[in-house]
Amino acid sequence: MSFPPIHRVVTGHDPQGKAVVVSNGPLPTVRDLESVHGMIVHEVWETQGTPPVVGNGEDPTLGPLKHLAPKHGTLIRFLDFPPDETYLGDSETPDRMKRLFDEFDNPEGLTTKAGSPHPMMHRSEAVDYGIVIEGEMTLILDDSEVLLRPGSVVIQRGTNHAWANRSGKRCRMLYVQIDGQFDPAIAALAPLAGRT
Numbered sequence: 001m002s003f004p005p006i007h008r009v010v011t012g013h014d015p016q017g018k019a020v021v022v023s024n025g026p027l028p029t030v031r032d033l034e035s036v037h038g039m040i041v042h043e044v045w046e047t048q049g050t051p052p053v054v055g056n057g058e059d060p061t062l063g064p065l066k067h068l069a070p071k072h073g074t075l076i077r078f079l080d081f082p083p084d085e086t087y088l089g090d091s092e093t094p095d096r097m098k099r100l101f102d103e104f105d106n107p108e109g110l111t112t113k114a115g116s117p118h119p120m121m122h123r124s125e126a127v128d129y130g131i132v133i134e135g136e137m138t139l140i141l142d143d144s145e146v147l148l149r150p151g152s153v154v155i156q157r158g159t160n161h162a163w164a165n166r167s168g169k170r171c172r173m174l175y176v177q178i179d180g181q182f183d184p185a186i187a188a189l190a191p192l193a194g195r196t
Contacts, residue, residue, distance in 0.1 A: 003134060003172050005030075006042050006078055012056040022056070029061040035099035038082030038170075041065065046075040067104035068124055069177040076176045081137065081165040093119050108192060111160050117142065118162035125192060127178045128156035130163075135171030138164040158182055160190065 005026050012022040029043040043061035050072045069075035087096060094112070097119050101110040112121045118140045130139075132152045139146045139154055140162040148154065158180065165171045 003080055003170065006044065008044060010045075010059070023059070027061070028059060031065060033100065033103055035096055035103050036082070036087045038080075038086060039100075040080040042078035042080070044076040044078065046070060046073060048073045065104060067101065067106035067109055069126060069179040072179055074176065074178050076174070078133070078172060078174050081135075081163060081171045081173070083168050083170070084165050085168070088119060117145075118164055120162040120164075121160055122162065123158065123160045123190075123192060124156075124177070125158055125182055126156075126180045127158070128154075129176040130154040130156060131174045133172040133174055135165070135169055136167040137171050137173060138166055140164050158186065 007025065008023065008027050009021060010023045012020055014020045027042050027044065029041075031041045031043075033039045033041065043065075046060045046069060048060070048070045052073065066075075087093075097110060097112060098107070100120070101107050101122065106122075106124075109122045109124055110120075111123050112119050121140070130153070132148045132150050134150060137148045137152075139148055142160055145164075146154075163173070
């Protein structure tokens with residue numbers, strides 16, 4: 001089962017300042033990841049800095065794939081997950097997860113270690129809104145799990161987590177990520193790899 005393509009409309013201004021449609025159609029950047037075939041990233045938009053420049057700049061989704069929003073910026077994307085059993089549970093799983101986070105240009109985000117509840121445990125210094133659009137997903141934290149269905153919204157506040165698709169069917173989620181900064185007390189308890 002595949003999901004319908006995402007339709008994106010981007011607005012802007014003409015030389016006289018009139019509101020116009022700049023683009024109207026499918027997303028220009030949709031990637032089936034090499035490390036986890038069937039995990040498809042649909043890049044919608046990103047902003048750089050706060051407040052973002054509101055203008056007629058170039059499409060920011062045309063660059064390299066990244067897991068994190070730009071510093072002081074935002075990122076919005078859809079992510080289609082294949083069922084876990086299609087890419088987890090074999091001897092190549094640890095290497096596959098490393099390649100996945102390398103592909104997302106965030107190798108330090110992968111936090112999996114011996115005893116982790118899921119091989120895709122990861123963490124970001126960000127606030128993420130994760131919304132289930134179609135299918136089912138299980139949010140896994142260090143000490144608990146929550147089953148999510150269409151309409152479920154997760155407000156992810158920099159916690160160590162993984163997304164497990166145990167439904168046997170594909171799942172589509174929408175993510176909005178806002179670059180953040182850890183409260184010093186939280187950062188001291190659970191620092192990110194490579195940061196002190």
